[in-house]
Amino acid sequence: MTSTERTTAHDYDRHPVREGFAAGTNFAAATLLLVVSILGVLQGISALANDEIFVAGIDYVYKFDLTTWGWIVLILGLVGPVIACGMYTGAVWARVGAVIIAAVSIIVNFLWLPYYPIWSLVLIALDAVIIWAVATWSRDRADGV
Structure with a gap:
């Protein structure tokens, strides 16, 4: 068997399409994190500035101010862009x-469900996509190592 006939798992992982997809997921995850963080900052500011705009529907086990x-x-939203910038560099x-x-x-968004359930579910889904994208990206594959 010649060397061109041998295909290893390592060669499969280094396929250019897979490498590009992996790098794209990191960029997408960083961008999603940046957007979710900005939305978190705006949501935090609105909760601090005017508590009356948030209406609790049904009685919920987890109650807090x-x-x-x-x-x-707000704090999570301020930390997010720093992490997103680091992700753009691949740190x-x-x-x-x-x-x-x-x-x-x-x-946090699970605890926020009684106030705005649809918004909370959207942010939970975006956070899950961020975790998936970060967990599947490999810098070694993206760099072609």
């Missing part, structure tokens, strides 16, 4: 930070 929630979302710390901040955001 809207001002506290506003500060949590490992940014990838780890993106997974952590997206996971925390999923938890």
